[in-house]
Amino acid sequence: MTENSQEVKPAKALSTFSVLYRILARDIQVALRRQSDVAAVFFFFIIAASLFPLGSGADPKLLSAMAPSVLWVMALLSCMLSLSRMFSSDYADGTLEQMMISNQPVVLIVLMKILAHWILSGLPLVFVAPLIGLQFNLGGAELQILAASLLMGTLALSLIGSIGAALTLGIRGTGVLIAILVLPLYIPVLVFGAGAVNAVSIGMSPNGALSLLGAVLSMALVFAPLASAAALKIALE
Amino acid sequence: MTENSQEVKPAKALSTFSVLYRILARDIQVALRRQSDVAAVFFFFIIAASLFPLGSGADPKLLSAMAPSVLWVMALLSCMLSLSRMFSSDYADGTLEQMMISNQPVVLIVLMKILAHWILSGLPLVFVAPLIGLQFNLGGAELQILAASLLMGTLALSLIGSIGAALTLGIRGTGVLIAILVLPLYIPVLVFGAGAVNAVSIGMSPNGALSLLGAVLSMALVFAPLASAAALKIALE
Amino acid sequence: METNTGTNRPRINWLKYASPKTFYPLAGKLIPWCAVSAAVLIAYGLYIGLLVAPTDFQQGEGYRIIFVHVPAAWFSMFLYLLMAMYAGLGLVLNARLSYMMATAIAPTGAMFTLIALVTGSLWGKPMWGAWWVWDARLTSELILLFLYIGYFSLQAAIDDKNRADKASAVLALVGAINVPIIYFSVKWWNTLHQGASVSLTQAPAMAAIMLKGMLIMAVGFWLYSIAVILMRVRCEILERDSKTAMIRQD
Amino acid sequence: MGFLAKNHMLAATDLVGVRGGRLLFDKLNFSLSNGTVLYLQGANGTGKTTLLRTICGLSKPYEGNVNWCGEDIHELAEDYYKHLLYIGHLPGIKEDLTALENLQFSLALSGTPFDLTQATEVLHLLGLAKGLNLPTRMLSQGQKRRVALARLWLQDLPLWVLDEPFTALDANATDMLKQKIEAFANEGGIVVMTTHQEVAMHVPKFEQLRLGA
Amino acid sequence: MGFLAKNHMLAATDLVGVRGGRLLFDKLNFSLSNGTVLYLQGANGTGKTTLLRTICGLSKPYEGNVNWCGEDIHELAEDYYKHLLYIGHLPGIKEDLTALENLQFSLALSGTPFDLTQATEVLHLLGLAKGLNLPTRMLSQGQKRRVALARLWLQDLPLWVLDEPFTALDANATDMLKQKIEAFANEGGIVVMTTHQEVAMHVPKFEQLRLGA
């Protein structure tokens, strides 16, 4: 690096922190402007989960036995449905190109996009899932663990999902393709998440499953942004 | 209409039939060119349905009790996932505008687009669903009725879904919005479709459910293309 | 469709009120009357329900929730049909006022749906020991809520007013065709497996006083709905007129 | 060409255009007969695209109407569309299909049979010889536009509506297109177009309309 | 302006560009110092966009490399990008946000603080006074381009790469942009651009490069 060009940076340049904050804020701003966007993942989860009782007769015992897997699978699908949004609009309008040639590390930018996705589509589920759980006749202890496992699990889902979203950028029929790429990677999250709830409902401790979920989450935190950033660069080439 | 302008049509103009055939053929051609598209709905269904045993611990009785609702709900979600594709790429590249000002009735064009969607995403499920059903310990009679109900049901899903796809054209975050609009409308199809399978599994006749499903299908055949055509015109205005 | 189709027949009088200009002051006059009578009737209905009506010998005091629950459930369905009717009228006549009415009805309809659901499940806990059962009537009420939500979401997602009006009108109509289908499908589904484990219609023969209370509440809700809907339409007219007024100023 | 012998007339009466609550054009009147090129001018955002889409019947006018041979286009519907060729900002090209496949489809939409030899010739003429069998995704900006414009050479319709047809074209292609438009008007076609480049056309009737003036 | 005092140099050595198995440019060499405008010419599909994206580091060259002040841009990475302003075919504008919000975000990406008054002034200058608080979806084709181009007035970077910047602009806006580019070059900026319109620029060094000749 020549000394020359290093000094060019104007003294008053924004800090990395405020740039990153702006990226996060913009995503949330855009989503709030379209209120429907935020509400949508939420309602998808509620409606889709309510379909199961309609497909099976309304036997309360069957319902509460199905509940952990149904609720977790639906959380997983609703996170996944909104994945294609994570980068695609920035890609279509050229913003993503600009992000790649911005003066901030791409990995950090990607991390912000992931966080925004989680806040908008994962976090709300933590709060509704217990309500739906009531409709499936789940008890108080199960509901608590359901919320706890979703809190960790949905963040992991957004992180892992970002890789699929980045890989499928600019490919048509993305929705379903992402699903194929991402669902297999989601399996550990599902197994430990639903496992924790199942454990409580048969009177065992959920701690084992929850700490494994935590381990998956930390792995995802480290590797997913790196992988997504690499995938984005490839997609734009 | 003045006589003048009516005679302009060149003698050798294509028949309505061949124009419609071309529309259908093109959609299938585009999808086959992107092989991933065709395979995708298919695999989504397989993977998503396989998540349930993972989430619920593999109790065979629970599984076969869950099977009709799980398979039908998953068929419904996979049809729905591919809905946003039905018109959106034609909208984005301007083809849809051209279709609106083509010299064929818009309703017929829309019907062709719906048929193409069904052939590419509904029909394949009729063939895989019984295979997955085997994994859930369903018996032969149930599997047959499952396939029969899906054959009629998926066509109804494509028809009803087209309304949602048309209404949400050009709106961001479409995937989830379509889901909200369309899932409530899908409920009768789900109830009768899964109901037929459930009926067999408790040793009753599925005919009642199947003929109700047929009635829903015929209603959809009549009204859905009209509603979608109206919605498309509104979207382009 | 448009005024310039060139027929010489005089316009039917009611079309005069279909123009926002004449409608606005008319609505303004109606609102206070409706609001006041709604308040009075609802208060009187509650008085009958909570104090006058005798305690039910089977259900204890809990049954008093019926005075809110049942009229709310009626109106949740009635308002949906009304909304769909205005939406259809809007599409056929291309009348802006019809769209505005449909838009204005939706929130009130959704509110009554929510009230029916909440009061129902509050009542369900003591009656059936569960907040929720998958009974046909409950389920179709829940789906009705989803239909309202779909209507809102679509309208919120489109910011060109004109397009939002028309698109959500199409949705409302499609939903209206589906409501009866949904109701019967769900009913059919539920009676397949289970016997009538819960049946809402087998309430004890209603005492005359209960019927009176419920009817008064219903009329109160009706007047309340009119007042709120008219208020919303007036806001809508103002908002849109301020825009159209600007059109020729620039 | 089939339409040569016929007399056509595109007319607007008291056309009012409003977009996003702003008045774009007010009580516009014009009537275009065979051989006329109407050249819309105006700064960015003055409503050219809106007017063109209104003429195509894609947008409904706020007031007034557009007539084709004396009848409202919204009532004629398909009977109007079978005379109309519209090329807008969006090329109407499917990126996954090749140039030829795209053309075949565009022609089918207006009921024109597809003649492979003729289509290949036109694409050669337009300098797309190498790209015939590539998915159009692999073409450059200007090459995609050329594929969309190829319809002008292959279809036999009396009214063209063109929104900034010269965008992304190089000098050579611009020339070719200009000559094509001139030839079309000389044969009796009607053209409504807009562009920010300077154009001078040698046609029977050349009319200019400036919006937002 | 901050960069005025510095000497910069953008150079290409033996740059080879290949797209879809076709050789677009072969062993390209150039070196641009302060005050230079490099004007890429060439027919449609000759590789102008490909070259511009290579210069930005968005595409990797098949062979050869691009240097900034003597170092490979792929090694400099963010240290290069903080000098670069690229405006491509796509405007990089979010349709749901207003013009001001879009600008704020674009500036943030290159670390430039956002000054509301200044941004408002520039948008006024560019004729967008009425559209300041509309979502950009509601703007016309040319108005959207103007929002994207407003960055040129607000950022303080020494290298501009512009792909057909005049597209969709009316005569007035075209003039304004040309003057801006001239002023920038006269202050010592480096510009690489392409356009199919004729341009004549009054700048310290004006170089032309014709591709596909």
Ligand code: HEM
């Ligand atoms: C969330 C739970 C509930 C929902 C969504 C619900 C919904 C409804 C609806 C939609 C109606 C009007 C039906 C009609 O008039 O055709 C209704 C009426 C009624 N509900 Fe509920 N309900 C719920 C819970 C309950 C409970 C727990 C009870 C008492 C055990 C109850 C008792 C009644 C009665 C007595 C009527 C009047 C029946 C009639 O006039 O035919 N509901 N409810």
Ligand SMILES: Nc1ncnc2c1ncn2[C@@H]1O[C@H](COP(=O)(O)OP(=O)(O)OP(=O)(O)O)[C@@H](O)[C@H]1O
């Ligand atoms: N994604 C792609 N895959 C393969 N080849 C491509 C792709 N994109 C462009 N090409 C080819 O690369 C060549 C150069 O394209 P490029 O976009 O650089 O041209 P251009 O000079 O910018 O043309 P224009 O003036 O039309 O914008 C074209 O011949 C095109 O066919």
Ligand SMILES: Nc1ncnc2c1ncn2[C@@H]1O[C@H](COP(=O)(O)OP(=O)(O)OP(=O)(O)O)[C@@H](O)[C@H]1O
């Ligand atoms: N979807 C929309 N909603 C609201 N207003 C719009 C919408 N699209 C365009 N407008 C407004 O309508 C006006 C005219 O737009 P139009 O696209 O017709 O302009 P134009 O003359 O084609 O401009 P250009 O030369 O930039 O293409 C603009 O001022 C724009 O702000």
Ligand SMILES: [Mg+2]
């Ligand atoms: Mg325009």
Ligand SMILES: [Mg+2]
């Ligand atoms: Mg280019």
